[in-house]
Amino acid sequence: MATTRMLLEIDGTEADRDTLDALIEVRAEEATDEADAALVTMRVDPDASGGWPSLLDPLVTPRTPLAVRLERDGRSYRFDGYSARAVWDLDAEGRSTLTVLAIDRSLDLDREEKAVAWPGQRDSAMAETIFTEHKLRAEVASTPAGFDPDVHTVMQRGTDWSFVRELAVKWGYVAYLEADDGGQVTGHFHPPAPLAEPQGELxxxxxxxxxxxxxxxDLLAGRRVIARRTPPLAAAAVTADAAGDDEAMAEVSLSARATELLAPQDVAGEVDVRQAATGRARHSAYxxxxxxxxxxxxxxxxxxxxxxxxxxxxxxxxxxxxxxxxxxxxxxxxxxxxxxxxxxxxxxxxxxxxxxxx
Structure with a gap:
């Protein structure tokens, strides 16, 4: 059976096998609703001057690039990010370590608080613009057309990353960054795919x-979402009712175990109130x-x-x-x-x- 091959790249330089003899552990983590992270721990020994040198020393400088690539039997995962925290655990009579935490490229999108007006744009177009401005490839699913800018303008107050995540939650989408084997990072903004072909079996x-x-x-998971709002300048209210069971992963759906009635302000800014209700109902069923x-x-x-x-x-x-x-x-x-x-x-x-x- 194939074994896992690991590449560790620190500030653009690949670590060779000899320098990895002091490696204790690498933890690389990806998740649906959080930034990818990597944690690298290495043994450190004192030198003649009383210092504690380590292969990880370049990462002690804030925001130094770190890449971790795992490959096994034709499948691979690559973490691509920046150093965010360093912890020394020094023991003059025992094993001493240096551990560095790195966070993915979402740090670039989360650096600056902004106040930005987005007149007349779809939420998906806003997400795509933000990704491309940060030199990321974009994989974005379209959302309904935005409001007439003479009636309503969406305002971003916060970092680009927090804004994109808020837009994703509104539609029941997922938003995350993912690096390919060559280090190209793609920004994702689209619904999850619970019925997609499995990547394997456990x-x-x-x-x-x-x-x-x-x-x-949670036997009471799942919400039947009822949303009602009156669009600006419209004569009548628009009502949507979504059970969230249209993408059930088995025959006994956990959807619609309770009812959630949204107030008009809960879906403010939405053009398609049905799509908003559907996304919220689907998300609640897991x-x-x-x-x-x-x-x-x-x-x-x-x-x-x-x-x-x-x-x-x-x-x-x-x-x-x-x-x-x-x-x-x-x-x-x-x-x-x-x-x-x-x-x-x-x-x-x-x-x-x-x-x-x-």
Whole structure:
């Protein structure tokens, strides 16, 4: 079975195998609703002058580039970001370490508070403009047309990143940055895809990939969202009713377990009140959360967040398709473990071939 290959690049220079002898651990994490992050820990030993030199010393300068690339069996993940915090743990009689935390390129979008008017633009156009202004490739799903600028102008008050995230929440979209193998970063602004083709299978429980998994189910998750508002200069109100069960990942949907009545100001600025209600209803239905730690040598699978995975071995209620909400890769020179958080919006095993859920 293939093993995980890791590249560590500090301020544009790749670390070779000899310099990585002092490496203790690398943690690289991607998640749906948070910036990607990397945590690198290395052993440090005192020199003759009383200093504690380390391969990570360049990263002690704020916002120094750090890249971590993991590759296994044709699949890869690349973290591309900047150093944000350094912690020395010094012990003159034992093992001393330097740990550096890095955050992805969203730091570039989160540096400056702004007050910007966006007259007559779609929310998706605003997100795309912000991505391109920061020299990012943009993968953006369209939202309905914006207001007539003579009637209403959207105002941004905050950083570019906080503004894009707010726009995404409004439509039930996800917003994140993702680096490809060559270091090109893409800004994403679009709905999640819970019914997409799975990136692979995890055999949990008695399946062997992880003997222990914790699954929490909110049996009252899911909102039937009723929204009502009167557009500017319109003679009548527009009403939308969304159950959020149109993208159920199994036969027993967790949608519409409660009702949420939105006030007119809750959807202010929206042109398509139905799309806003639908996004909010869909987002509320993800009531199943599964956490597990998997041995990558056993699974042979390099999982990626924001994609789907098929889970076997948990029986007909809990097996089936899941969205990968978070992946934390814990890599040493000897092993690679993945700590995963999976979510879904329904109960029941579906998406299996003739062999059943297994």
């Amino acid at each position: 055999a949990l429980g008695f399946g062997g990939d992880a003997h222990r998994a914790q699954i929490r189910v 009531g199943v959360t599964l956490t597990a730690a998997v041995d990558t040598d056993r699974t042979g699978l390099l999982l990626r967040a924001r994609r789907t995975v098929l889970v076997r071995g948990l029986g007909p209620v809990l097996s089936g398709g899941y969205l990968v909400d978070r992946v934390r890769h814990v890599v040493t020179l000897e092993a690679h473990r993945q700590e995963v958080t999976l979510r879904r919006n329904a109960l029941g095993a579906t998406g299996f071939g003739p062999g059943g859920p297994g």
